Amino acid sequence: MKSTPTEVLRAENVFKLYPVKRDFFGKVKEWFGALNGISVEIRKGETLGLIGESGSGKSTLGKVLLDIENPTEGRVLFKGKDISTLKGKEYKNYRVNVQAVFQNPQSSLNPRMRIWEIVTEGLKINKILTKKRDLREKALELLERVGLNSETLDKYPHQLSGGQKQRVAIARAVALNPEVIVADEPTSALDVSVQAQVVNLFLELQRELGMAYLFITHSIPVVKAVSDRVAVMYKGYILEEGRTEDVLEDPKHPYTELLLSSVPGSKRTYPNVEELSINKGCPFYPRCYKRKNECLNYKVELKEIKNRKVACIYYQ
Ligand SMILES: Nc1ncnc2c1ncn2[C@@H]1O[C@H](COP(=O)(O)OP(=O)(O)O)[C@@H](O)[C@H]1O
Ligand SMILES: [Mg+2]
CATH class of the missing domain: 3.40.50.300 (P-loop containing nucleotide triphosphate hydrolases)
Incomplete structure (x- = not known):
């Protein structure tokens, strides 16, 4: 039997925001989210x-x-300990x-x-x-x-x-x-x-x-x-x-399907989709072949299904 894998390094709900627009006084008017709530575990x-x-x-x-970069929000844990609290x-x-x-x-x-x-x-x-x-x-x-x-x-x-x-x-x-x-x-x-x-x-x-x-x-x-x-x-x-x-x-997310279809020599195809410039709901909405109106109110959340996690309204 395979023993339970032990976690070594983990990101917990990590956000990294970069300022993109400032007003006359230097106050940030717009942020860009390079990381928008990422959790991963390295075992x-x-x-x-x-x-x-x-x-x-x-x-x-x-x-x-x-x-090398500090998270704007969230934590990084090394063997269960928040690295921002580690000293000496x-x-x-x-x-x-x-x-x-x-x-x-x-x-x-x-x-x-x-x-x-x-x-x-x-x-x-x-x-x-x-x-x-x-x-x-x-x-x-x-x-x-x-x-x-x-x-x-x-x-x-x-x-x-x-x-x-x-x-x-x-x-x-x-x-x-x-x-x-x-x-x-x-x-x-x-x-x-x-x-x-x-x-x-x-x-x-x-x-x-x-x-x-x-x-x-x-x-x-x-x-x-x-x-x-x-x-x-x-x-x-x-x-x-x-x-x-x-x-x-067996990709479940349409974006994974798109990525796999772009591999040279792949037999997978991805339907032609008119790309939209909408910045609301699911981040993949503008390129998704399965998009529907409800997706515009979707908030990304990785849900556990049978053998993986997916963040898509079809797997809620
Ligand atoms: N120091 C920074 N200031 C502003 N935007 C940044 C900075 N570093 C990265 N970005 C932006 O964050 C996004 C993610 O970048 P990156 O992590 O390098 O992506 P990848 O490695 O997947 O290509 C990009 O849109 C990039 O322009
Ligand atoms: Mg890179």
Whole structure:
């Protein structure tokens, strides 16, 4: 029997609002909701895939979970504790255990540091290792683990290919043995030929080290390959969530249907819908083929149905 999965990191009813319009006195007149009440749970050793088109709030959610951005409302919990209340050792423990890999390794690696220094920086800062010899030895072990060799140790980022740089970023993320890695489109900036290799590396490392991933991607094939569960985001809302095979093989939300129909080579079709410019009720109303008048009074709420959660008036 599979044991009950334990929660490691959780967003609870998170809102992130950005000011978009100010009056003459600088007072905010209009807010934009990048996240509009998001709750997600990342479980020990599991991968939650986060999909949705560009601008849906995926990166913002990643940043809130990494404490790069503060939520306007709501909380982030690491092992049940609100991260905004963590201090000293406890906060450090959260930082060590929740690591990130971003889309563009070019901008996430310091161009003036050698690769061995980059991958061991966290170990040095946290005084886990201090001697240069030990750090270099550990760097080599980490680089080998991500498929690079000793020739990489003394190079600078610009001397590596995109795929190699992303491997370095991954080595740095695993260096402190984290419980969670938030990976934000980690393959999107890479050549198509190396994307699959990097996806496989994530899978291998998870098998060996047992970390949980929040894997953000707009690619359905990638999310299918890596995730145990998926959450579908649209305009700052999660509209559907469930086990990967359930959601991808039998989507319940019309937006998920639309996303799946746009995968190259997909047999799914999505009806042509006249797009409206209405900003009321269900956020997907303007593009939905099932829309009806009641949807204009619908307030997004994820409801639990048989094997997933859906936020749609048809599944109330
Ligand atoms: N600092 C910011 N100020 C204003 N708007 C922002 C800011 N960061 C993100 N946004 C807006 O929030 C929305 C979600 O952005 P993002 O989380 O990057 O989406 P995704 O990663 O899904 O493409 C976008 O419309 C974006 O323009
Ligand atoms: Mg993004």
